[in-house]
Amino acid sequence: MTRFVAKNLVANNLCKHCLVSVAYVFGREKPVMLTVESDNPLKDNALLQIVREKFDFTPNGIVEMLDLYNTQFFPTSTYGHFTNKDYSWEKVVSI
Structure with missing residues (x-):
């Protein structure tokens, strides 16, 4: 999912490159950590x-x-x- 999100941020021209990180713990549905690091730290x-x-x-x-x-x-x-465009995780969504 993080690769999908990073790919879509770049594809929507919100940044040139980025790293999305996520961390979970047992028993919690939502992540306890979510970060985005891009080519422009101010964004x-x-x-x-x-x-x-x-x-x-x-x-x-x-x-x-x-x-x-x-x-x-x-x-x-x-x-x-x-890189196979047929897979849902390779599609680009509008943000």
Whole structure:
């Protein structure tokens, strides 16, 4: 999910490159840590606010956003799971 979010921030021209980090603990649905580090540190807080508003990092939110219940995973194990535009996690959404 973090790669998906970072890719979409860049694709929507909100930054040139960025790193999105997330941390969870057992028993909590929402992450205990979420950070965005971009090429412009002055925009990081604004980008973090956008990420919090536009993306649901709960387990159900991730499954829904990436359409994981409708994904055929076998091809990802044989042909790779990045850069294939057919996979939901490679799509660009409007932010």
